[in-house]
Amino acid sequence: MTVHFAEQIEVVVTVPNHGLGLWLLGAFVLTFVGTRMITRLIRAGRGPFRDVQVGGTHLHHQVYGIFAMLAAGAIEFCYRPDTPGAQVLAVLFGAGAALALDEYALWLHLEDVYWAREGRKSVDAAFLAAAVGLLLVAGVNPFSDLGSGPAAHAAFAGVLLLNVVLSVGAILKGKTALGVIGLLIPLVALVACLRLASPDSPWARWRYRPGSRSAERALRRYPPGRRTRIDALKDFVGGVPRR
Template identity: 80%
Template sequence: MRHDAVEIEIVITAPNHGVGLWMLGAFVLTFGGTRAVTRLIRAGRGPFRDMSVGGTHVHHQVYGIMAMLVAGAIEFSYRPGSPGVQILAVLFGAGAALTLDEFALWLHLEDVYWAREGRKSVDAAFLAVAVGLLLVAGFNPFSDVGPGAVNHLVFAGVMLVNLAFCVGAILKGKTALGVIGLLVPLVGLVAFIRLAKPDSPWARWRYPPGSRRAERALRRYPPDRRTRIDALKDFVGGTPRN
């Protein structure tokens, strides 16, 4: 009996930086515009009001999810050329901004938009912009490693080790650096070897209460710690009510 070998090749193409720029631009403009409108609604100024259908408040993430679904379905089904692909990129970027602007609602399943927990939405948007900038700049962890099984094995090993460092960084409370580390090697490693934040899963597992590491973590990241990034988040997203 003859068995014919079937070779399957997975081709990872280079990202289209031009389309990525359209998507990133739409994300930034939509997120900024959305925050401006919601702050006007909060202050009771301007013509904008919360939208309700049948007495149910419709959050703008609903429109964002629909926009991403439509853009993704059309892109995967038809693979349009220019200018269709740019239009889809703008639609997807705008939809992602509307959706991530209410990211905190995904986690808490309640309206915490203006609460301190709602600041996670701003964090998610900032992280999305950072990743988008890296992708547009050409950072590609799946670049060509050259022919040969040895090269591919070494590449796979390096990727797995880097992934482990990035996951460790996220568990230590360094979510942004962990995600960025997936695109930029060694960032995850640097974040992983540093001290974990006291409210992180890693600290709960490895820093017993009253231990030296727990005290160091609390001194390094006190509850009232604020940075320039926090001030920027307040400027963009508005000051939380608690």
């Protein structure tokens, strides 16, 4: 009886989750790319696509995304469906997350800044979500316990707290993406904390006095209008913001 129960536990632990992470990430990426293609066609006035109007109000696609995530989460919590229902819910949640994050900038500004420079925050959020999704699919788990017993649990809590502190420090230095990724890979957050803060970050406003050596180094490292290859990739995927 004991052996049979132990075998059941081993089977439960080793059975894969049917690649749910891949289904979710794949749906997220495909929906985000498809949404950007459609919105760029609407912007250019090409194709059959048009903005959805309900009673004279523009119905943003983030609304569909929010409802999709709510439905997927509620069904998963209440019914815990097995294959293929679990894969369907993963696809529904991933697609909904893409639709919602594609208008992330509207959450912050509470106005339609989709094609403005402020709207680039939506592309940043989608890129970051995809990167985190890749790490999760790869099996990165910062919450794996260090063992059993009070000492091991205390060590685990200490490591987790240090990881959160490093991630917050990276975000305060203006390195939001590295800070979020650092929650999964602590070394990334540590490197971001040790690097120079961007001039417009909270850390720079608090710690870099105007005219100080640190402030001048930050301006040289991050000059106004600075562009990187990642910025070019964001323009290619998300479209160039209007000036």
